[in-house]
Amino acid sequence: MLPYATDGEVEAALGRTMTWAEAAWFRYSAATPDYCLNCHHIIIFLVVYTLAPLPLALLDLWAPAITLPYKLQPRVQLSPADFIRCYVHTVRVFLLAMGPVQLLSYPAVKMVGIWTGLPLPSVGKTVAQMVVYLLVDDYLGYWLHRLMHTKWGYEKIHHVHHEFMAPIGYVGPYAHWADELIFGIPPFIGPALVPCHMTTFWLWSVIRHLALMDAHIGFDFPLNPTKFIPFYGGAPHHDYHHRVGGKSKCNFSTVFTFCDYLYGTAEGYRYHKASLAKGRCNS
Numbered sequence: 001m002l003p004y005a006t007d008g009e010v011e012a013a014l015g016r017t018m019t020w021a022e023a024a025w026f027r028y029s030a031a032t033p034d035y036c037l038n039c040h041h042i043i044i045f046l047v048v049y050t051l052a053p054l055p056l057a058l059l060d061l062w063a064p065a066i067t068l069p070y071k072l073q074p075r076v077q078l079s080p081a082d083f084i085r086c087y088v089h090t091v092r093v094f095l096l097a098m099g100p101v102q103l104l105s106y107p108a109v110k111m112v113g114i115w116t117g118l119p120l121p122s123v124g125k126t127v128a129q130m131v132v133y134l135l136v137d138d139y140l141g142y143w144l145h146r147l148m149h150t151k152w153g154y155e156k157i158h159h160v161h162h163e164f165m166a167p168i169g170y171v172g173p174y175a176h177w178a179d180e181l182i183f184g185i186p187p188f189i190g191p192a193l194v195p196c197h198m199t200t201f202w203l204w205s206v207i208r209h210l211a212l213m214d215a216h217i218g219f220d221f222p223l224n225p226t227k228f229i230p231f232y233g234g235a236p237h238h239d240y241h242h243r244v245g246g247k248s249k250c251n252f253s254t255v256f257t258f259c260d261y262l263y264g265t266a267e268g269y270r271y272h273k274a275s276l277a278k279g280r281c282n283s
């Protein structure tokens, strides 16, 4: 909630004219309590989760011949019932586990210094914060994921996420409720270490969910723009983790690849890639 009533008051405080983005933010947030702005994360998840994987899911269901050449596990074809089961489970678990956390998280969000006022952060600052958040999330997520692949972690919790050995975008957040809560911690550590504006916090939420779904799309498209991001693992990297299943001892990072290379958990995948390349040479 902003302590200004008119555009003039804001511009007097800023000492300049508002940008269009600042004017839009002022109009949207001026009379909205910060608690409600933070609760937007629930809507962001539902919208991104519902819409982002949808085009590829429909294409995969209705025109599999088009997508088949790019499919990482072409022998597996999920049914519409599989898609619906995955979607319904994830939304239910999110609303029952992460939803209440989001509703109660505002004191923590305020305590770490996430703010809603003006001016808005610059593009450069926002990009730098995104890079920090991605790296922190990936590093902590790597170690939590390894923990989830211990006998206890896998059998009690993480096996639910691995029910899909050939993942699709909707499998990204498909998990046991405890898995969702545990893996909900690393994305918050970056903003806690480097506090940001609420709009950046929302953007981080969108990017993090998109990256998670991209890692699970089950396709390797040659023109996927993420291929140009250094050390980005994407779908081929994480798909192999699902293909191996519960016995998987490699590819624990979801976004980047450097943790797996640094800590020696990329050997199986390296061998797999070499075998594929050899097969292509011989054919």
Ligand SMILES: [Zn+2]
Binding pocket: 145, 149, 158, 162, 241
């Ligand atoms: Zn796993």
Ligand SMILES: [Zn+2]
Binding pocket: 161, 167, 172, 216, 238, 242
């Ligand atoms: Zn996964």
